[in-house]
Amino acid sequence: MKRTDVSIIIPAYNEAATIREVVKKIKTIYPGFEIIVVNDGSTDNTAEVAAESGAIVYSHPYNIGNGAAIKSGIRIASGEVLVFMDGDGQHRPEDISELLKYLPDYDMVVGSRTRQKQASLIRALGNWVFNWFASYVAKFKVEDLTSGFRAVKAEIAQKLLYLLPNQYSYPTTITLGVLRSGRSIKYIPIDVQRRKQGTSEIKAFRDGIRFFIIITKICTLFSPLRVFLPISFLFFIMGISYYIFTYITANRFTNMSALLFSTSIIIFMMGLVSEQICQMRFERSETDGYHR
Numbered sequence: 538m539k540r541t542d543v544s545i546i547i548p549a550y551n552e553a554a555t556i557r558e559v560v561k562k563i564k565t566i567y568p569g570f571e572i573i574v575v576n577d578g579s580t581d582n583t584a585e586v587a588a589e590s591g592a593i594v595y596s597h598p599y600n601i602g603n604g605a606a607i608k609s610g611i612r613i614a615s616g617e618v619l620v621f622m623d624g625d626g627q628h629r630p631e632d633i634s635e636l637l638k639y640l641p642d643y644d645m646v647v648g649s650r651t652r653q654k655q656a657s658l659i660r661a662l663g664n665w666v667f668n669w670f671a672s673y674v675a676k677f678k679v680e681d682l683t684s685g686f687r688a689v690k691a692e693i694a695q696k697l698l699y700l701l702p703n704q705y706s707y708p709t710t711i712t713l714g715v716l717r718s719g720r721s722i723k724y725i726p727i728d729v730q731r732r733k734q735g736t737s738e739i740k741a742f743r744d745g746i747r748f749f750i751i752i753t754k755i756c757t758l759f760s761p762l763r764v765f766l767p768i769s770f771l772f773f774i775m776g777i778s779y780y781i782f783t784y785i786t787a788n789r790f791t792n793m794s795a796l797l798f799s800t801s802i803i804i805f806m807m808g809l810v811s812e813q814i815c816q817m818r819f820e821r822s823e824t825d826g827y828h829r
Contacts, residue, residue: 543637544571544616544691547592548606549624553581562591571616574624575606583624603685604707611694620688628686632727636688644693644720647712648686648727656667666754671709674756674763675716680724682752683708693720700758706751713759717815721756761815771803 545563549556561686563572574587578600588594596607607621618640622628638648664683668692671679685708697714701707715722757764776797783791 544614546610602703605703649681761811769805
């Protein structure tokens with residue numbers, strides 16, 4: 538397959554009302570770029586509209602998920618650099634050049650939304666919590682963990698392909714994967730437009746809990762000791778505190794103190810074993826990554 542410089546991957550689900558404008562604008566500004574629209578089982582004519590507008594269209598037979606669409610795009614793209622963006626008009630094609638400006642000096646460049654540009658105060662607060670947690674795990678300031686507008690070197694995306702989930706948490710996974718493998722990330726501020734039709738499928742309360750669980754699992758996957766160690770330390774402090782209390786009040790060492798100390802040691806050892814497994818997995822992925 539002949540490679541191009543840049544492939545733009547757009548996951549789309551029922552975006553017939555906006556995809557034409559998005560594709561045509563990209564073609565006007567960047568005529569030499571490959572545009573791939575992954576139709577994720579849309580029930581409208583998203584695929585037909587995208588094809589008529591000049592995009593390469595790859596269709597899933599049914600709705601699998603935003604992350605699955607990104608993975609399909611990575612598999613068929615021929616670009617040296619991959620740009621991910623939404624098909625609902627929220628991301629401005631003009632900002633693609635701002636992302637590409639920092640490549641290849643950086644391995645991935647992410648469009649970072651300001652708090653004022655996010656959908657709601659609750660969503661912004663949730664994203665702040667996620668950003669803080671990811672920054673703690675990765676030991677790097679993550680400014681926008683869930684942004685779907687980013688440019689990444691194709692070889693890196695291909696190596697991390699097997700880790701990417703099928704749902705909305707693919708930005709979290711690829712961000713932590715890039716950082717865990719010792720690659721560099723650059724955040725740049727971007728303007729995000731309001732959706733031009735419909736509403737977001739993500740509900741703040743319902744999906745906030747689900748996202749927290751997913752992000753905790755992903756963070757544990759990439760840097761388990763950073764998650765296990767504080768929990769182990771917490772149980773250890775609880776054990777010390779309870780022992781001091783029972784020694785002062787009853788002059789004895791209780792079974793509860795023993796249980797807390799044992800739990801602390803078990804969690805710590807689980808963290809060590811998980812860290813070693815994580816390290817071996819990433820070393821293997823560097824040598825056995827996806828190749829064309």
